[in-house]
Amino acid sequence: MSSPTSTGAVIEVRGLSKRFGSIEAVRGLDFSVVPGRVTGFLGPNGAGKTTTLRMLLGLVTPTAGTATIFGRRYAELADPVRHVGAVLEATSFHPARRARQHLKMMTLASGIAESRIDEVLGLVGLADSAQRRVGGFSLGMRQRLELAGALLGDPDVLILDEPSNGLDPQGIAWLREFLRHLAAQGRTILVSSHLLAEMAQTVDDVVIVSGGQLRAQGPLATLSAQAHSSMRIRTPEVPRLLGVLAAAGFPARQSATDTVMADGATPEALGPVLAANQIVLYELAHEGTDLESMFLSLTGPVAGAPGGGQVPPPTPVPQRPLGPPPGYAAPPPPPQGPVPPGPVPQ
Amino acid sequence: MIRVIRAELLKLRTTPGPWVVVGVTVLLTALGIITAFLVSFGNHVHFVAPVAEHRLRRLVGSGYTGEGVWMAAIIGVLCITGEYRHKVITTSLLLTPRRPELLVAKAVASVVWGIALGVVSLLFVGALGIPLLVSQGGSVSALFGQAGAVIPGLLGAFALLALFGLGFGTLIKNQVAGVLAILGIAFLIEPIITGLLPQVGRWLPSDAASAVAGGIARGNQTSYLLSWWLGVLVLAAWGIVPTVLGYFTTFRRDVT
Numbered sequence: 001m002s003s004p005t006s007t008g009a010v011i012e013v014r015g016l017s018k019r020f021g022s023i024e025a026v027r028g029l030d031f032s033v034v035p036g037r038v039t040g041f042l043g044p045n046g047a048g049k050t051t052t053l054r055m056l057l058g059l060v061t062p063t064a065g066t067a068t069i070f071g072r073r074y075a076e077l078a079d080p081v082r083h084v085g086a087v088l089e090a091t092s093f094h095p096a097r098r099a100r101q102h103l104k105m106m107t108l109a110s111g112i113a114e115s116r117i118d119e120v121l122g123l124v125g126l127a128d129s130a131q132r133r134v135g136g137f138s139l140g141m142r143q144r145l146e147l148a149g150a151l152l153g154d155p156d157v158l159i160l161d162e163p164s165n166g167l168d169p170q171g172i173a174w175l176r177e178f179l180r181h182l183a184a185q186g187r188t189i190l191v192s193s194h195l196l197a198e199m200a201q202t203v204d205d206v207v208i209v210s211g212g213q214l215r216a217q218g219p220l221a222t223l224s225a226q227a228h229s230s231m232r233i234r235t236p237e238v239p240r241l242l243g244v245l246a247a248a249g250f251p252a253r254q255s256a257t258d259t260v261m262a263d264g265a266t267p268e269a270l271g272p273v274l275a276a277n278q279i280v281l282y283e284l285a286h287e288g289t290d291l292e293s294m295f296l297s298l299t300g301p302v303a304g305a306p307g308g309g310q311v312p313p314p315t316p317v318p319q320r321p322l323g324p325p326p327g328y329a330a331p332p333p334p335p336q337g338p339v340p341p342g343p344v345p346q
Numbered sequence: 347m348i349r350v351i352r353a354e355l356l357k358l359r360t361t362p363g364p365w366v367v368v369g370v371t372v373l374l375t376a377l378g379i380i381t382a383f384l385v386s387f388g389n390h391v392h393f394v395a396p397v398a399e400h401r402l403r404r405l406v407g408s409g410y411t412g413e414g415v416w417m418a419a420i421i422g423v424l425c426i427t428g429e430y431r432h433k434v435i436t437t438s439l440l441l442t443p444r445r446p447e448l449l450v451a452k453a454v455a456s457v458v459w460g461i462a463l464g465v466v467s468l469l470f471v472g473a474l475g476i477p478l479l480v481s482q483g484g485s486v487s488a489l490f491g492q493a494g495a496v497i498p499g500l501l502g503a504f505a506l507l508a509l510f511g512l513g514f515g516t517l518i519k520n521q522v523a524g525v526l527a528i529l530g531i532a533f534l535i536e537p538i539i540t541g542l543l544p545q546v547g548r549w550l551p552s553d554a555a556s557a558v559a560g561g562i563a564r565g566n567q568t569s570y571l572l573s574w575w576l577g578v579l580v581l582a583a584w585g586i587v588p589t590v591l592g593y594f595t596t597f598r599r600d601v602t
Contacts, residue, residue, distance in 0.1 A: 051602070058443040059436065060600040075443035092436040094361050094428065101360040102437075109353035109441040149437065 010035050010157055010188040011056065015065035018051050018212075025051040027212040028065070033190050033205070035156070038183045040203035040220070041192040044299050048212035049192040050088075053161050057086050069157055081110045085150030087160040091142070095135025099126060099145050102134060103152060112152050120148040125174075139166030147175075158182060160191040164198060176202045196295040210299035223294060231262045231270055234283035244277045261287060347451060350442050354425065354455035357434070363424045364459065368466060371409065371417040375467040378412025379405065379475045383482065395484025400562075402489050405475050406496040407562040409467020410503060415555065418460035418504045419528045422511025422585075425456045426592075427521035435601055449593055453512055453585075460508025464501040499560040502578060506558060509585025510551055516592025544570045554581040 009032035016029040026048040033039045043049050054060040056067040058074035069077065069084055077083055093102055103117045121127045124144040129137070134145065143166045150158060158179075164172045179202055183189050193199045199206075206223060208215040216223065232255075235241050241260050245252040250270070252262045262270060267284060274281060358364045382405035383393050396402050404411050429435040442448040476486055511528055518524040532552055540547025547553050548571055557577025561568030572580060 054600075054602065057440060059439055060602060077443075080443055081441055086440055088436055089433070092433040094357075094432045094434055096362050097360045101356070105353050105356050105360070106437065106441060108356055109350050109438075111349050 008034055011067075011069055011159075011190060012071070013052065013056070013065070013067045016052065016055060016062055016067050017064040018048070018055060018060060019063045020051075025212050026055070026062075029209065029212070029214055031207045031214060031217050033188055033207070035188040036183055036186045037204035038179050038189040038191060038202055039205040039207060040196075040199040041190055041207050041209070042196055042199060042295065042299075043192075043194065043209040043215075045194050047194075047209045047299065049194075049209060050161055051212075052209070053086075053088070053159055053190075053192060056159065057084070057088075079110055079153070081106065081155065082112065082153035083155050084157045084159060085153060085155040087143070087146045087150045087158075087163050089146070089161065093134040093137075093142065093145065096133055098131050098133055099137070099148075100130040102145065103149060106149050106152055110153060116152050116154070120151045123151060124148045140168060140171055143167055144171075155187070157188045158190070160189070162192055162194070164193070172198065208295065208298050215298045230287045231265045231267065232283065232285045232287040233260045233262060233270070233274075233281065234258050235260065235279055235281055237280055240277075241274075241279050244273065244279065248273045258282065347447065350447060350451035351454045351458075353441070354451050355458060357428070358421070358425060358455060358459055361424075361428060363428065364421055367417045367420050367424070368463065371414040371463050371466055372470050374412040374414035374417070375409045375470045376412070376474060378408030378410070378414065378467075379471060379478065381411065382408060382475070383478060393482070395479055395482035397484065397488070399492060402492040403496050403560070403562045405479070405489060406468070406471060406493050407500050407559060408471050408475060409464060410500050410555075410559045410562060413532075414463070414467050415500075415503050415507055415559075416528065416532050418456075418463050418508040419511030419514075419532070420525055421459045421463065422456040422508045422513070423515035423521065423524040423528060424511075425452050425459070426512055426515035427519060427524050430519050431521050439601060445597055446593065449516070449589065449597055453509060453589060456508040456512045457505045460504040460506075461501050463508075464504030467504075468497065468500070496560065496562060499558050499562075499574060503555040503559040503581070506578065506581040506585055507551070507555055509589070510581065511585075513585045513588030513592060516597055517588050517595065518592075519596050548572050549580055551581060551584045554584065557581075 011033035013029055013031050016026055017024070018026040029048070029052060041049055041053070051060060052067070055062045056069065056074065058080075066073070074080055074084065097105075099121065100117060103120065104114065106112070107114050107117060118127065118130070121130050124147050126141065126144050126148060129141065134142065137145065143163060147160075147163065150160075160179075164175060167175060179189050179191060183204070191199070191203070196206075200220070203220055205218065206220050207217040233241060236258060238254055238258060238260055242252055242254065245260070245262055250262045250265050250273070252260050252265075255261045267286075270284065274284075382396055382401060385392050385394050396405050409415060429438055438448060439445065442451070476489070479486060479489060511524075514527055515521075515524045518527055531550075536547060536550045536552045539550060540553055548557070553571060554577045556568075557572040557574055558581055560574060561571050571577070
């Protein structure tokens, strides 16, 4: 798949910026989202994801730039909820209102047929709770009701902000399947998360932000390929190999008596170095470095910055195709614990 | 626009606040009905059927004279502040992103509820006031004779005070503060100003409402009030100006 471009994109964000007082929440963000795919909008907490989605939905006014859906600002869409469904937070209900009344209010305001109410309640598994007051709902049930509201208008575009918050593992698995199903119908799905691991099985494309700026965007497969560029080298000459790799500028470490890991290296880059130094090889192979460390290295440097952007971020990489970011040559060692769920082609 | 108004009406009737307001309106109307029967002679207060025209008008307008009319303003406050209290504003703006449209729908819904409260007060006059009148030997036909003169002004005051409440709610945003502000203006600030400077006080919401309602609560001391049509304009301005100000200061803001 080619990376999303302005042609065919349903959601377009161009030069989008938002300043809250002294805090620059979003800075010159550019990305686009194409239909028929699930796009993960990823970044650590405070990266500006929620602010960006709210600008896209007309709830927050951008300081600069544009965020459009089908080429229009949200407020310019006729009957927006028929085109765009949004799941923002599981708190925007009056606790005294019954689930059905909440959805009835939505159908009244948008002119959507009332028959859709029972359909969407069934879709999200809340049919039995239709007459219950939302105040008694668990967080997961509220999240499902929020999703039901988003689906009322049978929208072509679905925008979800951290939708798995409050869902139990079954709920998350269900949501994942559901989003895949909707994308397969040709809809445009943009879903934010601060956890890549949670999204890795769901998304086709990623837009990664940190400190209010774009870090990378493109198909997840491209990111995965780059994430898996660590090499495992088995050799009887571990000390000499480590010296050679260090001299050649490859970060490396010993992982077993006869094994060295070279992170961020490729066979094409290593081969000539090993040959030139006449290293005896037992094995040279890809090792599945997880996506998560790739993600952390992309977003890490400013992840903890107070105010989400007062610390100058590393060299910005707007509109750049996925590739190792600055500093990627020396990522933290991959975790030795359980491998996060994610495509790990060997 | 009709759709958005219908959604706003549904929002009001699916939360408990407005129904509490209906209950309080009925209680205050009962108070108005009872005071319409009270006449003091010297040190004694007597419970007698009203006969004089202005006392019959008081009975018809018990929803106004018992101060139940201020409940219309409370409805206006609830209509807008309920959005912020439970973040329903997020859903509302996703449904109706053009914010002036949403605010106008809220104004219409508030006015509809205000008029409905006025109607409730009239129905309660029928349910409690007429039996009392009959039991005290009063004339129901004499009461009906005054109804036509009272009802338009009464409903007008209910409608416009609802708009006044919406305006203050839009400015203040906070539900409790909005309700207290309305009650403070009606029962504390304005009586003091009117007591000291009636020529200033008559331009304030309560006396403007009194002018709209034909001075039914003021007995024969109505000469300082504005004419009814000026009262309508002034009271409408007390609703529209804060609503427009509130639109620019709070309602247009980012919803985060």
